[in-house]
Amino acid sequence: MSLFWEHLVNHTFLQYAIVGGLLASLACGVVGSFVVARRATYVAGAIAHCVLGGMGAARYLQRVHDIEWMTPLLGATVAAVIAALIVAAVTASGRQREDTVLSAIWAIGMAVGISFITATPGYYEDLMSYLFGNILMIGTADLQHMAVLDAVIVILMLLFYDKFLVISFQPELAKLRGIRVRAYHTLLLVLISLTVVLLTQVVGLVMVIALLTLPAATALHFAQRLWIAMLIATSLCFLFTVSGIALSYGPELPAGATVIQVAGGTYLLAIASKWLWKKFNKIDQRH
Amino acid sequence: MDNVVIQFRDVCFAYDQQEVLHNIDLSIPNKSLVGVVGPNGGGKTTLVKLTLGLLKPSRGTVKVFDEAPERRRHSIGYVPQHLSFDPEFPVSALDVVLMGRADRHWFGPYRRRDRIKAVEALERVNLAHLSHRSLAHLSGGERQRALIAQALVSDPELLILDEPTANVDTNVEHQIYELLHELNKQMTIVVVSHNLNVVTRHASHLACVNRSASLVRVDEITEGQLSAFHRGDMTVIQHAQDCHVHDASSVMCEPHHGKETRL
Numbered sequence: 001m002s003l004f005w006e007h008l009v010n011h012t013f014l015q016y017a018i019v020g021g022l023l024a025s026l027a028c029g030v031v032g033s034f035v036v037a038r039r040a041t042y043v044a045g046a047i048a049h050c051v052l053g054g055m056g057a058a059r060y061l062q063r064v065h066d067i068e069w070m071t072p073l074l075g076a077t078v079a080a081v082i083a084a085l086i087v088a089a090v091t092a093s094g095r096q097r098e099d100t101v102l103s104a105i106w107a108i109g110m111a112v113g114i115s116f117i118t119a120t121p122g123y124y125e126d127l128m129s130y131l132f133g134n135i136l137m138i139g140t141a142d143l144q145h146m147a148v149l150d151a152v153i154v155i156l157m158l159l160f161y162d163k164f165l166v167i168s169f170q171p172e173l174a175k176l177r178g179i180r181v182r183a184y185h186t187l188l189l190v191l192i193s194l195t196v197v198l199l200t201q202v203v204g205l206v207m208v209i210a211l212l213t214l215p216a217a218t219a220l221h222f223a224q225r226l227w228i229a230m231l232i233a234t235s236l237c238f239l240f241t242v243s244g245i246a247l248s249y250g251p252e253l254p255a256g257a258t259v260i261q262v263a264g265g266t267y268l269l270a271i272a273s274k275w276l277w278k279k280f281n282k283i284d285q286r287h
Numbered sequence: 288m289d290n291v292v293i294q295f296r297d298v299c300f301a302y303d304q305q306e307v308l309h310n311i312d313l314s315i316p317n318k319s320l321v322g323v324v325g326p327n328g329g330g331k332t333t334l335v336k337l338t339l340g341l342l343k344p345s346r347g348t349v350k351v352f353d354e355a356p357e358r359r360r361h362s363i364g365y366v367p368q369h370l371s372f373d374p375e376f377p378v379s380a381l382d383v384v385l386m387g388r389a390d391r392h393w394f395g396p397y398r399r400r401d402r403i404k405a406v407e408a409l410e411r412v413n414l415a416h417l418s419h420r421s422l423a424h425l426s427g428g429e430r431q432r433a434l435i436a437q438a439l440v441s442d443p444e445l446l447i448l449d450e451p452t453a454n455v456d457t458n459v460e461h462q463i464y465e466l467l468h469e470l471n472k473q474m475t476i477v478v479v480s481h482n483l484n485v486v487t488r489h490a491s492h493l494a495c496v497n498r499s500a501s502l503v504r505v506d507e508i509t510e511g512q513l514s515a516f517h518r519g520d521m522t523v524i525q526h527a528q529d530c531h532v533h534d535a536s537s538v539m540c541e542p543h544h545g546k547e548t549r550l
Contacts, residue, residue: 037377159394166389169376172367176339176360177390177441224421226377 004249013136014245017255020138021241023146024198024211027153029234031195032216033226034188038168041213043091046102047083047193048208050109051200054079055130056116063120072130073145076200080193083109088186133204133256135245146201149194156191164188165226202241203256214263215240218270240266290317291353292445292475293338295500298347299543300333307333310543311347311500315492320471321502322486322493323479329497331479332368335449338477339365346543351445364438364474366448369431374423380433381418384408387440401440408436412466428459435466446470447477452485464489 008014035044058075061067083105090101113130117123129137157164166174167184174181199208219232244259293315300308307330315321323331336342337349340356351359364387384405385397392398397405409415412432417425425433431451438446448467452460460482467476468489477494480486487493487505494502 033377039373162385162389162392162395162397165378165382166386169378169383170367170372170386172341172371173365173386173437174389176341176363176365177387178360179390220377224377224423225379225382229377 002250004246007249013138014249016138016140016143017135017245018242019143020135020146020201021245022238023143023150024202025215025234025238025241026150027195027198028212028237029215029219029232030157030230031153031191032212032237033219033229033233034164034168035192036213036216036220037226037229040192041209042099042102043087043189044192044196044212045209046087046106046109047080047189048196048200048205049106050083051076051080051197051205052113052130053109053111053116054082054113056113056120059126060116060120063122071141071145072126073142073197073201076197077145077149077194079109080197081190084189084193085186088182088189092182092185129204130200131204131206132254133200133202133207135202135241135255138201142201146198149198153191153194153198156187160184160187161227203259207256207260210260210263211237211240214260214267218263218267221270221274236263236266291315292317292319292351293477294348294350294353295334295337296348296350297543298337298344298349300330300337300342301345307498308337308344308496308500309498313494313500313502315475315477315494315502318471318475320467320476320489320491321478322490323477323496324481324483324486324493325496325500327481330500331496332449334494334496334500335365335447335477335479338447339363361441362444364441364443364446366431366434366438366446366451368449369427369434369454374430376422378422379419380409380414380422380425380429380436381405383422383433384418384436384440387437404440405436408440409433411439411470412436426459427454428456428462431455431459431463432466435463439470443474445475445477447479449479450481451478453481460485 004014008018035041054075054077055072056075057079058070058072061070061075062072086105087102091098114127117127117130120126128134163174163179163184166177166179167181167188171181174184195212196205196208199211203211215233215236216229218236219229223229223232240263241259244262245255247253247262248255248258291314293313295311295313298308298311299306311334323334325331333342337344338351338356340349340351340360349356352362356363385401387408388397388401388404391401406415406418409418412435414429414432414436417429422430422433431454435446435448435451438448446467452463455463464485467478470476478486478490487508490505492502492504493508494500
């Protein structure tokens with residue numbers, strides 16, 4: 001731990017990692033709370049795995065065809081938005097079995113990604129960092145991209161929070177009141193997909209669901225209103241990210257995996273403490 | 288026509304091939320308190336959704352205040368069944384009520400006027416003191432009153448409630464009907480109910496729905512019919528008042544009256 005603090009002052013890559021963590025945490029807390037409250041983690045999972053297709057394709061174009069601006073982060077963003085639009089169309093029509101379509105998106109995205117990555121020279125390191133994240137390798141271009149995504153997510157969320165709340169809680173009422181439920185549903189899915197992209201930078205796409213949901217789920221154990229949960233979840237996510245990086249730095253453990261273990265541990269602790277609190281204080285919560 | 292709030296004319300409705308409502312003619316008068324009764328699966332909720340314009344009739348026409356339902360949605364307050372939302376969703380009673388005005392602004396937070404209206408609506412249902420309590424911590428009756436406040440916050444002229452007392456005890460049920468009586472002075476109220484006994488005691492009219500539908504005035508039902516009705520023998524009242532709830536199969540065989548509007 002002490003090594004981490006020592007190096008944090010001198011090494012820019014560690015400072016970048018912390019800034020990246022902060023940027024990811026903002027979106028994570030705000031959007032993750034909606035995902036957990038709406039019970040939409042499976043949707044986020046499908047989008048997350050679809051991201052591999054975009055990353056792989058972008059990396060292939062960059063390496064093999066020398067299209068420099070086609071970064072994996074850009075590819076991930078495009079793939080995530082396309083996946084969100086497909087999910088929105090499928091869930092709105094209600095004709096297909098939703099879970100089947102989500103599973104298909106999940107698997108096809110991964111399959112496309114693996115094919116592209118295998119066709120790209122030097123693929124092994126790439127694959128590992130996409131799957132498990134590599135926040136210590138983050139550069140200034142990545143940070144700028146992340147900041148733009150964050151700005152989009154936070155501004156849209158501030159503008160349409162009330163609409164997202166009503167379409168999530170009572171879609172039928174929203175429809176009755178003349179609110180364009182389908183449009184807002186699609187927009188919310190796009191915001192979820194952008195958040196997934198941000199979080200893959202920290203923990204990789206295999207563990208992204210954990211980072212998206214664990215801080216929010218922990219926060220929702222204590223917060224009774226969604227916007228309060230968002231504030232708590234953002235703080236928790238940042239705390240998990242920083243402590244994950246710090247704990248893993250000295251012993252050279254994988255940063256992403258450590259972040260998730262901290263988040264998971266805290267979540268279990270929150271459940272346990274709430275259970276114990278209820279058991280020993282049999283006070284009626286309502287009074 | 289001025290005195291009619293909801294008008295069904297030769298309405299049929301089918302989900303895919305299965306016809307749920309057949310040849311419905313119904314005129315619900317202004318300022319009435321109508322209890323919609325009938326067996327499960329008889330089409331009560333479908334009737335409500337047609338009135339709200341959430342479903343379109345396959346034949347015939349539905350009019351609310353003499354217009355297509357979707358054009359008058361702003362005049363309708365709707366209280367859904369208690370199972371239609373997630374009770375663990377992290378919102379306060381005030382949040383729930385404010386949602387009734389979510390259509391009043393394009394973006395940003397609710398305006399001052401929305402908040403004032405929401406607090407007024409909570410006061411009308413005697414829930415102002417719990418406005419910041421989370422939904423998960425409200426009792427069944429309190430939740431139901433929050434939903435009524437949500438419907439009232441848009442100043443409706445017609446209030447439709449789908450099984451508002453399905454999840455509450457008798458005492459709370461009584462309170463809710465007292466509230467509806469009070470609100471009935473200003474607006475027409477339609478209550479879907481599975482409890483004939485209670486709804487007959489409070490409503491001015493009964494709409495008996497079982498594939499077909501008909502409306503009877505409660506004060507025209509004789510004492511004997513009423514007591515038989517309360518015992519659960521629906522056929523007595525239906526024969527007497529031409530309220531053919533019991534005999535769905537023969538009704539369904541009748542030819543369609545209305546013109547086809549879909550397919």
